[in-house]
Amino acid sequence: MATPTDEMKSTLNYRRYDEGDGQWDDFSELIFVQDTSHKCPTYIHKTPPCQGSCPSGEDIRGYLAIARGQEKPPEGVAWEEYAFQRSTDANPFPSMMGRVCPAPCQDGCNRNDVEDFVGINSVEQYIGDTALANGYKFEAEADTGKKVAIVGGGPAGMAAAYQLRRMGHAATVFEKDPHLGGMMRYGIPNYRIPRDKLAAEMQRIVDMGVEVCTGVRVGQDVPVADLEKEYDAILWALGCQNGRGLPIDGWEGTSNCISGVAFLKAFNEGRMKVTGKKIICIGGGDTSIDVISVTRRLGYNAAAGNPEDVVADFSINHDQALADAAEPAEATLTSLFTKDKMFAAEHEIHDALHEGCVILDGVMPLEVILGEDGRATGLKVCDCTMDGMKPIPTEGTERVLEVDLIVSAIGQGGDMEGLEDMANDRNLIDADKFYQVPSKPGHFVAGDIIRPHLLTTAIGQASVAVESIDHYMKSEEQAKRPKVDVHHFDLMNKLHEAGLDPEQFDSHDGDLRGTASANFAVHNFEDRSAQEVVGSSDLFLGHFSFTPRVLRGEDVPSADDVLGHFNERLILLSEEQVQAEAKRCMSCGMCFECDNCVIFCPQDAVFRVRKDESTTGRYVNTDYNKCIGCHICSDVCPTGYIQMGLGE
Incomplete structure (x- = not known):
């Protein structure tokens, strides 16, 4: 765990040997x-622990050494480009990851035992943004004649396309939505992921010669059997864009009880420009923080009608005039865990509170209270303590919170409609240690559809899956994966x-x-x-x-200024600051x-x-x-x- 800022010590007292260790x-x-x-x-x-903690296995030590000038680039190559090449050997999205990755690498950093971790994310953001500004490109190897179908154009699917083209294999991406990006586009707000930079990082992979088919749903628009005939292998990178509902009375079938995934998708598609007056989100992870933060930015306008309508009906697009006349909305998050144990990043919790959100921690939902029209009017909750992952209600603390919209952000599931033969009993896809689908030769899988986790986890799985696909298409026996399975310095x-x-x-x-x-x-x-x-x-x-x-600046609005504030949150470090942090x-x-x-x-x-x-x-x-x-x-x-x- 990273050292909290307020506990950092300025006086170091490290000793390798204790008293008496010098005696034979x-x-x-x-x-x-x-x-x-x-x-x-x-x-x-x-392997350094930053890299060992990174699910995509980035050579973090390597690109930090390049940034600080210790490792020299080849003649004629700028250090920024050389660092970009080293960073993207494992992960082709440095601009995105530098912004939104929760950075398990920083938790693992050995510098935490000195005073505080190295700001790896801030350096990675600089590498990614500089690469986009300078137009750095990826190169594909000569074509091998092999073709791979990738189902899903999110982080796992596009990372796989990138790695396949680096090997010379042809890649075709089938994406059901109109745009590439998956959860990076539809699940994370634009003030955390700028859409122009996301599009540019996606396009850089497409420019390697990746064929893209958007608006196509495999299993419905295209039969799986057709892909099996036309391609040498199939990679399933569907992601999980179905939210889980609350397991409490009154939730099922209530129109204004929706998932956090659906809420954020309506916002990220640009259709939802205002929301309800009183929003309650149940969760505790980054998605729930995004829901309440977006709510505070959108605000409320009674003229828009019921807030759930725009989420449920894809034909509805709010007019900008509704947003221009919006009033502040109340946004409340309830979490089973106390703030110090919530899964959301510490700085995300801090920012949400600064923006005027309310966080009720140590609180569990009990029942959705319905009005005469069948819509939810309140959420009954009580205080709780946790026994592991099981909440224990505290008697006598029950109360009802008024609400216009209840949002569940307690997890995600797969949408396997039309692909039922691929689904397991959890509505996900099984994978072996090589990310092959058991009992289905030629089928491979990566990302959240195995088990929902981090973006960087999906990217790391895609890299391993592509290696497995390469062995499969060459009829090579799969070698045992190394104990520390990362992109090592060679x-x-x-x-x-x-x-x-x-x-x-x-x-x-x-x-x-x-x-x-x-x-x-x-x-x-x-x-x-x-x-x-x-x-x-x-x-x-x-x-x-x-x-x-060296800390990045943040543009975090106050509660009074948050309405309509969609400026990017993180402020890019300068070259001098990046080099100082890398040192x-x-x-x-x-x-x-x-x-x-x-x-x-x-x-x-x-x-x-x-x-x-x-x-x-x-x-x-x-x-x-x-x-x-x-x-x-x-x-x-x-x-x-x-x-x-x-x-x-």
């Missing part, structure tokens, strides 16, 4: 002869990029008893990134000084060229590699004729890159 445990170790030790430095590449690729490829190995040339003087091997380096995530206990945290996080990255699991090991080695055994032979991951080396195995270099390595090995 027994007499034999006390008389240890150092110069007979077989232990010498080995340079170990591990030292061999970096050496190739820098013109430092190892020489061709010749078994008939020279002494093969060792490789210390040979150039056909990468010496004293081990890549454990597919197996290990480096924790803060492996770092020398004492190297890092207290450095406050806070501790480069966990990878050398960041601090020279500690060179400076503190008492034998001068650790040395810098010659500049014309140096690149990221190959900055220092060891003279093993001088090394006595004292392990000082390992102790003072801030990033946990050095471990004592090569013997015993």
Whole structure:
């Protein structure tokens, strides 16, 4: 969990060793002869916890190193473009993710054990927006002749199309809605995701040669059998755009009881420009926050009629005149959990309160109160405590809240109409560990239709699914997925990029008893990134000084100014601010060229590699004729890159 801002400490007291740790445990170790030790430095590449916590597996450490100037781009490539290339190896939507991803990477950041996490989202937003401003493009590989049908044009479907084109496979996207984007377009308000930037990130993928068929529903407009005949594989990336109703009396069949998904879609399609006077949303996640925040921005106009009509009837489009004459609306969120345990991001809760929303936490719904016309007029609630995920009502706290519209934001489900043969008993689609649909060869699945989760989760699943599709179309056996399944930094690729490829190995040339003087091997380096995530206990945290996080500005309106306020919320950092924030990255699991090991080695055994032979991951080396195995270099390595090995 990230360190709360008000608990951050400006005085650091890190110590690697406690009192007494400097004493030998027994007499034999006390008389240890150092110069007979077989232990010498080995340079170990591990996955940083930011990347290990990222469901799409972005090389976050890599693009932060590029932003701060430590990892150099190839000649003629700007650092912004190089960082864009590194970022989008895993995720083609840096502009979107930098804005709306809840950032599990920041919760996992080892810098939380120093003072506060690195603002990864803010750097990613800069990378994404700069890429759009400079017109950076994606490149597709030469066509392989293989074709894949992708059902769904949301984050999972479009990420899959992107990865397929990078492999040279043709991709056709079938999307039931008029526009691409899925929940990024229809489920998140425009002040959080600017529509021009969303469209541009989608178009950049289409420009790779992706065919798009919008307004087409597979299973109704196009039979599944036709896709099976025409394409080599099918990826199901339907998403979950059906909201769940409340399991309480009075909900079912009541016209002004709707889902949060339907509410936000009506708004995001531009049809709903005003809403009810008193809105209650039941939830606690980001969707519920979006519902009440949108309500405060839209306001209320009695001339618009019942607020649910525009949600239910797709032919209704509110006139702008209704919005121009709107009055402030009351927006209330009820959550089973207290604010500190709600699933919504902390800053989203804070912003909603600042905008004049009311949050009743520790409250559970009991019953929808109906009027004579059959519409809901109130919601009966009571206080509650939580036993795990089960609410326990508090007797004597029952009351009725007046309401014009009740919105349920307690989860989402799949719309499998016409695809019943694909659905499981939860109305989702089953997947194996390779994201293949069991018992359906050639069918693969990714995203919320497996289990609703984060946008970045859907994108990560799409990447794995595409690898599985590639193996399937090549009739290759599926390899076991690595323990740490992410888009890792590859030292061999970096050496190739820098013109430092190892020489061709010749078994008939020279002494093969060792490789210390040979150039056909990468010496004293081990890549454990597919197996290990480096924790803060492996770092020398004492190297890092207290450095406050560079915060993005936010345009969050007050309760008095929120009506009609649809300006983008997050303010982009400047290049200087981005580079300053990137310098806070501790480069966990990878050398960041601090020279500690060179400076503190008492034998001068650790040395810098010659500049014309140096690149990221190959900055220092060891003279093993001088090394006595004292392990000082390992102790003072801030990033946990050095471990004592090569013997015993």
